[in-house]
Amino acid sequence: MAEIVLKNIKKIYPNEKKSKSLFGKKTEQKKSNLEVTEEGVVAVQDFNLTIKEHEFVVLVGPSGCGKSTTLRMIAGLEDISAGELYIDGKLVNDVAPKDRDIAMVFQSYALYPNMTVYDNMAFTLKLKKVDPQVIDQKVRAAAETLGITAYLDRKPKALSGGQRQRVAIGRAIVRDPKVFLMDEPLSNLDAKLRNQMRTEIIKLRQKVDGTFVYVTHDQTEAMTLGDRIVIMKDGFVQQIGTPQEVFNRPANLFVAGFIGMPQMNFFNAHLIRVDNEFHVETENMSFEISPEMANLLAQSWVAAPATDVIVGIRPEQIYLTEPNGIGAFKGNLEVSELMGSTVHLHVHTEDGNFVLIVPATELAKRDLKIGDEVWFKFEDNAVHLFDKNTQDNLVKY
Amino acid sequence: MKRDKVINKILAVFFTILSLAWIYPMVMILMNSFKEETTITTSTAFDFVTSENSAGFANYIAALEKQGFLAAFGYSLVITITSVALILVCCSMCAWFIVRVKNRISNILYYLFVFSMVVPFQMLMFTLSNMANTLGFNTPFNICFIYLGFGAGLAVFMFAGFVKTIPLEIEEAATIDGCNPLQTFFHVVLPIMKPTYISVGILETMWVWNDYLLPYLVLDRTKYQTIPILIQYFRGGYGRVEMGPMFACIMMVIVPIVIMYLLCQRYIINGVISGAVKG
Numbered sequence: 018m019a020e021i022v023l024k025n026i027k028k029i030y031p032n033e034k035k036s037k038s039l040f041g042k043k044t045e046q047k048k049s050n051l052e053v054t055e056e057g058v059v060a061v062q063d064f065n066l067t068i069k070e071h072e073f074v075v076l077v078g079p080s081g082c083g084k085s086t087t088l089r090m091i092a093g094l095e096d097i098s099a100g101e102l103y104i105d106g107k108l109v110n111d112v113a114p115k116d117r118d119i120a121m122v123f124q125s126y127a128l129y130p131n132m133t134v135y136d137n138m139a140f141t142l143k144l145k146k147v148d149p150q151v152i153d154q155k156v157r158a159a160a161e162t163l164g165i166t167a168y169l170d171r172k173p174k175a176l177s178g179g180q181r182q183r184v185a186i187g188r189a190i191v192r193d194p195k196v197f198l199m200d201e202p203l204s205n206l207d208a209k210l211r212n213q214m215r216t217e218i219i220k221l222r223q224k225v226d227g228t229f230v231y232v233t234h235d236q237t238e239a240m241t242l243g244d245r246i247v248i249m250k251d252g253f254v255q256q257i258g259t260p261q262e263v264f265n266r267p268a269n270l271f272v273a274g275f276i277g278m279p280q281m282n283f284f285n286a287h288l289i290r291v292d293n294e295f296h297v298e299t300e301n302m303s304f305e306i307s308p309e310m311a312n313l314l315a316q317s318w319v320a321a322p323a324t325d326v327i328v329g330i331r332p333e334q335i336y337l338t339e340p341n342g343i344g345a346f347k348g349n350l351e352v353s354e355l356m357g358s359t360v361h362l363h364v365h366t367e368d369g370n371f372v373l374i375v376p377a378t379e380l381a382k383r384d385l386k387i388g389d390e391v392w393f394k395f396e397d398n399a400v401h402l403f404d405k406n407t408q409d410n411l412v413k414y
Numbered sequence: 415m416k417r418d419k420v421i422n423k424i425l426a427v428f429f430t431i432l433s434l435a436w437i438y439p440m441v442m443i444l445m446n447s448f449k450e451e452t453t454i455t456t457s458t459a460f461d462f463v464t465s466e467n468s469a470g471f472a473n474y475i476a477a478l479e480k481q482g483f484l485a486a487f488g489y490s491l492v493i494t495i496t497s498v499a500l501i502l503v504c505c506s507m508c509a510w511f512i513v514r515v516k517n518r519i520s521n522i523l524y525y526l527f528v529f530s531m532v533v534p535f536q537m538l539m540f541t542l543s544n545m546a547n548t549l550g551f552n553t554p555f556n557i558c559f560i561y562l563g564f565g566a567g568l569a570v571f572m573f574a575g576f577v578k579t580i581p582l583e584i585e586e587a588a589t590i591d592g593c594n595p596l597q598t599f600f601h602v603v604l605p606i607m608k609p610t611y612i613s614v615g616i617l618e619t620m621w622v623w624n625d626y627l628l629p630y631l632v633l634d635r636t637k638y639q640t641i642p643i644l645i646q647y648f649r650g651g652y653g654r655v656e657m658g659p660m661f662a663c664i665m666m667v668i669v670p671i672v673i674m675y676l677l678c679q680r681y682i683i684n685g686v687i688s689g690a691v692k693g
Contacts, residue, residue, distance in 0.1 A: 094586050115592035127583035131605035140601075141591035188591075 019070060019105040019118070019195035019228050021091065026064040026100035028086050028252075031057040050251040051081070056098075060086045062252045064100070073222060073229040075243035077236060078275070082249040084232045085200055091230060092121050092198050105195060117196070120189035124201040126181045128173040128188075134160075135169040138188045152191075159190040162224060163217075179210045186218075190225060199231045203238065215241060236276050240264070248272050262414075270408040273329045273401055279361060281329045281401070284369040288326045288402060288411070290318065297328055297400070301367045304344040307397045310412070314402070317413040325405040332361070332372040334399035337379065338392050345392045346371075350385055364391050440668070447473050447661035454657040473658035477666065480659060486644040489554045490667075493629070493640060494622045497561035501569050501618050502611055504562060509573030510603055514585070524574060531567035535627065543631040552634045560632060561622055569614050576610040577603070612681040616674065623671055641667045 032053070052059045061083040068074045076084035089095040091102065093114035102109050109117050128137050135156055142152045160166045163183040173181055182202055189197055202218075203211045215238060222229060222242075233239055239246050240260045248255045248263060248271075256268040267273035273281045287298045293315050295306035306314065338345050348366035360380045362373040373393055385391065402411040445463055446454045453459070453467040461467065477483060508527075512520045542560070546552055551560055580603065588598040604611075626642040635643065645667075648660035 092586075092590060094589070114590045119590065121587065121590050123583040123587060125581055125583050127581065127587040129584060129588070129602055129605075131602075131608075140588075144592040144597070188587075192591075 020103075021066075021068040021196060021228060021230070022101075022103040023064050023066045023068075023087075023091075024101040024103070026061060026087065026090060026102060027059065027098045028061040028083065028090060028095060029054070029057045029059050029098040051083075052252065060252050061090070064254060066247060066254075066257060068228055068230065071226065071228060073231065073242060073244045074247060075231045075233060075239040075245070076247045076249060077233055077239040078249035078255075079234060081251075083252040084234075084247075084249050087249075088121075088198050088200055088230060088232045091196070092119055093117055118194050119196040119198055120192045120194040121198040121200065122182075122185045122189050122202045124204050126173070126185045126205070128181060128184055130173055133170055133172055134165060134176070134184050134187075137173065137184055138191050141188065141192050155191045155193075156187075159187040162190065162221070163187050178206050179214060182206065182214060183217075186221065190221075194227060197225070197227050197229045199229065201233055202231075203233070204235075211238075218242060237278065240276070246276075248275060250275075266410070266412075266414045267329075267401060268410055270327060270329070270403045273403070273410075277331055279332050279372045279374070281331050282335070282369075282371045283327050283329050284371075285405070286326055286328045286368075287323055289323045297326070297402075299368045302344075302346055304395070306400070306402075310398050310400070313412045313414075317411065326411065327403040327405055327408070329401035329403060330371075330395050330399055332374045334396040335371065335373045335393050336396065337373070337375055337383065338394045340390070340392045342392065342394065345394050348391050348393070350387055350389050350391050353380075353385070353387065362391065364393065443661045443664055447658065447665050449473075449658065451656070451658045454661070469658060473662035474666070476656070476659040477663040480644070480648070480663070482639055482644060482647075483663070486639045486641050489638055490623060490640040490642075493554050493557060493561070494619055496555070497558040497565065497622045498615055498618045500558055500562045501565040502615055505566050505569035505614070506573045506604070506607060506611065507599060508566070509570045510577050510599060512570070513574050513577040514582075524570070527567050527570040529567075530564075531571065535564065539627065539631055546632045552632055554633065554638050554640075557629060557632055560628065561618075561625075564628070565618050565621070569618065572614050573607065573610055576607055580606055609681050612678055616678050616681070620671055620675065623667075 052062065064083075064087055066074070076087060078084050086095060090097050091104075093109070093112065097110050104117055104119070129140065132140065138156045138159060139152045142155065156169075157166065160169055163186060165180060165183050165187060168176060168180060168184075173184065176184065182205075185202070199218075203214050206214060219242060231238075231242060243260060245257060245259055246263050247257050250271050256263055256272045258266070263272055263276050267276065267281075270283070274283070284299065289296045289298060293311060295311045295314055297304055297306065340347075346366055346368075348364035348371060350362055351365050351370075352361075352363035354361040354363075355377065358377055360375050360377050362375055362380075362385075364371045364373060371393070373391075403409065404411055442459075446459060448463045448469060448471075449467045450469040450472075453461070458467065508523075512524045512527075546557075546560060551557060584602060584606070585598050588602045593601060624642060625640075629638075629640045630643055633640070633643075639647070641663075645660060645663055648656045648663065
């Protein structure tokens, strides 16, 4: 039940000076795109976000993008190099983790191996010198919610991965914290268990009163769990929005490519404006931008009449069509992956490779084989246009 | 495959003979501790105990009645327990600090501890005994601090090796749960380190309990004697040695340590491996 405000939060890891590290291991230069200043490596840049009460915010991005660092700064496990962090209106930059009224679930569960499940969950309350009866009541209630009552007397090593993660979540629940922080809690589980636990987290969220900040690199988790998603790359926030927003209106090329499975198809093209009409042209084909989208484009248009763009189109928004249709693309089928009710077709064209998602029934009708010629079209309003230089979406929503 | 089996058999025989040779002196002491004095000092020393040469427990009673045996036993016990407790508590905390606080000082500290294992005791013993005398470290209570210094190298090395294997997240979880560093150490880190505590504890106990040279050089021998020092006082005047009681005394001293080792050897091996590999 708390609002979290992150104002211009920055994290800088000081450079390790080689001359100083006596006997120390030689510092390896990591190959990443993080900005390196005189002060050190900037892991998180100017992070601004207001997380409303009872909101579920997911930080998502590839490895090394700064999402875990941001979470650890909220937890108090990392110092904040610059900026202000407020929890429930109180500046907490220099407040110890235990006084921030937060609970954290770690990727590796981080259960105390020497304690039973019961003691693991009761530990934090015991430290606060809560009445043993209240502790017992709370632990049993949390165990009931998570379905781990039967394991209360076991040690963590006698539990499976899923059970351990439940205990870790239980340990967070018993504290009744204002904020739940979760650092890739499902990454160590196998695919089936991950899906199951994901559903349980959604259910849990309805039962538990708290603000959630969840870190993951898995965009499916981000899309299914989050009220809002924060997409990060190289320490910078790329876009903040609801799952629908980031999926339908990606702010830039990175977001467009990161969200969605399989990935959005991209190809280089020219965008030509004639009055209020827009055409996309490559060497081998051309198509017209729908009037709705053209309107949006015209509003935010600042470029010259013709500009180089990267066109993005999601695989599910491409459909197979008859040969030689207007605005149709031609390619050759390279790979066909049956996913069950749908088939992913990998098609090679002269403008690049495309992935199409086609219903299995339709493919059966067409009887396509590897190497066959394939004709396909884009749905109206489905294309995304990105500036080739800045990689930003040309449409400002 | 067949050749491997033959080699294994040869090795088994070889090592059996080797371990018998190893244990033989102990068996000799055990046998002779039950024999009469005259049968020990002659060629019959190698005979088994029979009804003719048996002295029963007479040697053991003589050893117990020996001037200062119980006091020496007590001093040995106090020194061993206090030293080992000091080594365990101080070195485990020190190793935790060295591993978790990564800076220049902790690095230097770690290498100093490791280096201290390389320096042989004999190199320091004369200056040390003088210094201990001057500073008043020549009592059974203060000698424990000297043991702490000499035991720290191995102990820190082994503890540090183990701490590296403890996931940092567990300690971070404790921090979030509300522990201060001391609570984190005693509630979370210490119980996880139990196997290493046991193995370091056993190694250090065997060393301190059996140590002869350090108490001999440092302690004021007119007042305080430990068991290994006392054993040499079984030599009487004119080179006469009371062999029977001496053997009995030796047996009484090694039996507790052997039992302790047998009970806990599983932990020693685990602890040494984790220290060696991860250190």
